[in-house]
Amino acid sequence: MSIAKLARRVVRALTPYQSARRIGGNGHVWLNANEAPRATPFSVESSKFNRYPECQPTQVVDGYAAYAGVNADQVLVSRGADEAIELLIRTFCEAGEDQILICPPTYGMYAISAETCGVGIVEQPLTADRQPDWPAIRDALSEVKLVFLCSPNNPTGDLVGRDGLIALLEAARDRAIVVVDEAYIEFCPAASVVDLLARFPNLVVTRTLSKAFALAGIRCGFTLATPEVIALLAKVIAPYPIADPVAQIAAQALTPVGLALMQERVLELNAQKAALKSTLIELPCVREIFEDKGNFILVRFVDGARVFAAMKAAGIILRDFSTKPGLGDSIRITVGYQDEMDAVLDILRGLSVDGISADSLTAQKGSAGKTPTGTAPASRL
Numbered sequence: 001m002s003i004a005k006l007a008r009r010v011v012r013a014l015t016p017y018q019s020a021r022r023i024g025g026n027g028h029v030w031l032n033a034n035e036a037p038r039a040t041p042f043s044v045e046s047s048k049f050n051r052y053p054e055c056q057p058t059q060v061v062d063g064y065a066a067y068a069g070v071n072a073d074q075v076l077v078s079r080g081a082d083e084a085i086e087l088l089i090r091t092f093c094e095a096g097e098d099q100i101l102i103c104p105p106t107y108g109m110y111a112i113s114a115e116t117c118g119v120g121i122v123e124q125p126l127t128a129d130r131q132p133d134w135p136a137i138r139d140a141l142s143e144v145k146l147v148f149l150c151s152p153n154n155p156t157g158d159l160v161g162r163d164g165l166i167a168l169l170e171a172a173r174d175r176a177i178v179v180v181d182e183a184y185i186e187f188c189p190a191a192s193v194v195d196l197l198a199r200f201p202n203l204v205v206t207r208t209l210s211k212a213f214a215l216a217g218i219r220c221g222f223t224l225a226t227p228e229v230i231a232l233l234a235k236v237i238a239p240y241p242i243a244d245p246v247a248q249i250a251a252q253a254l255t256p257v258g259l260a261l262m263q264e265r266v267l268e269l270n271a272q273k274a275a276l277k278s279t280l281i282e283l284p285c286v287r288e289i290f291e292d293k294g295n296f297i298l299v300r301f302v303d304g305a306r307v308f309a310a311m312k313a314a315g316i317i318l319r320d321f322s323t324k325p326g327l328g329d330s331i332r333i334t335v336g337y338q339d340e341m342d343a344v345l346d347i348l349r350g351l352s353v354d355g356i357s358a359d360s361l362t363a364q365k366g367s368a369g370k371t372p373t374g375t376a377p378a379s380r381l
């Protein structure tokens with residue numbers, strides 16, 4: 001008998017998450033995982049490494065609560081936002097019985113975590129203007145325990161409309177929890193929905209230090225919710241989820257100095273993003289540019305496979321979304337610093353002069369051509 005037969009049915013059937021790090025390959029310009037382009041130096045102190053760490057390191061909890069504008073009992077620290085997603089599913093969904101709702105195309109881990117937990121998935125694709133399909137989600141509320149929304153959405157970069165969210169939270173009161181994943185919210189802080197936590201006990205917001213804070217390598221994320229929800233999650237989380245060096249570094253990142261560094265980085269990257277976008281709009285090989293609220297831009301090219309291959313050959317690793325529904329020829333580019341953006345644009349300019357352009361494609365297909373504001377030609381994503 002093969003050992004694999006002993007594994008749970010869902011595990012045998014599972015396709016694991018294709019993380020950027022797993023599928024990366026060889027490159028010297030890494031723009032496929034929405035990481036920050038450079039690390040900030042931190043130092044750790046080892047005198048307590050013989051002891052188990054605090055389950056919820058006080059300095060980190062207090063620091064994040066102050067930064068996010070909530071009370072300490074509304075914060076849970078976890079091993080990245082990914083652990084928060086799984087904890088929510090394990091805490092609220094009965095295996096083999098309950099379901100979550102997702103709005104594809106969106107972040108892949110909601111579905112993967114549900115699958116590994118034996119929890120069903122209801123899909124309500126984004127509408128043509130890439131918003132959650134509010135009426136369809138409301139109709140599905142009796143079938144689901146958790147609704148996962150992502151704002152800014154990875155990979156499309158759109159924000160979730162606030163009015164629609166509020167109406168959903170009202171409709172879902174006492175019925176379902178609405179999770180808003182704000183992994184990229186530092187790039188557009190005014191769009192946060194954390195203020196709604198005071199009005200809606202069924203709202204949960206997830207955050208991370210992996211993106212704007214440039215700390216993907218330490219694995220540190222947060223759940224913000226009512227004290228009641230936090231207490232439930234705290235029953236399920238492992239006894240020592242946050243390694244002491246992680247807690248030390250996170251605490252430093254959340255000091256006023258650490259926060260100022262993060263905000264500087266955001267300003268710089270947002271400026272790079274604006275420059276990249278204005279150049280992309282001019283290039284004939286570009287067909288459509290999606291929303292840009294995160295630290296990445298999803299671009300629909302005239303020939304996505306050709307762009308991806310040319311980048312790869314030049315050692316520039318991007319993330320291909322062309323196989324996702326409604327995202328044919330689309331590639332996500334993480335915003336980096338000037339040298340990295342120049343490397344990307346050099347390749348694209350090279351591709352743009354040698355024939356295939358949106359104009360020639362438009363002539364062939366009679367399609368609408370480039371839509372820089374991000375109005376998707378596909379009817380549904």
Ligand SMILES: *Cc1c(COP(=O)(O)O)cnc(C)c1O
Nearest residue numbers: 080081082107154183208210221
């Ligand atoms: C990167 C990302 C995460 C994962 O964050 P970690 O803290 O690194 O686990 C969660 N949600 C979205 C939308 C992301 O893009």
